[in-house]
Amino acid sequence: MASEEYKPRLSIEISYEQKKDLDRLLGHTHGLRRAVFSIIVDDLIRILKDKYGPDFLAMILNRNASLLEWIDIPEIKKEEEVEED
Numbered sequence: 001m002a003s004e005e006y007k008p009r010l011s012i013e014i015s016y017e018q019k020k021d022l023d024r025l026l027g028h029t030h031g032l033r034r035a036v037f038s039i040i041v042d043d044l045i046r047i048l049k050d051k052y053g054p055d056f057l058a059m060i061l062n063r064n065a066s067l068l069e070w071i072d073i074p075e076i077k078k079e080e081e082v083e084e085d
Contacts, residue, residue: 010041 059065
């Protein structure tokens with residue numbers, strides 16, 4: 001298969017409830033799901049590349065931080081504020 005044809009995919013198992021909620025909240029539009037999850041993946045990669053990446057990963061895996069708390073990580077907020085100026 002030529003490299004132009006290959007498109008990497010992320011496939012994860014989710015619960016029936018998660019699927020039902022995603023269908024209800026995002027609809028069945030593949031383009032919207034791709035856009036939302038691409039943003040989440042990009043942000044996760046950016047956070048994990050930071051010097052606090054391993055600590056952040058431990059926090060979310062231990063459920064000590066939620067997706068909503070990502071925006072409150074001081075190091076990340078500081079970088080975003082600098083980029084906006």
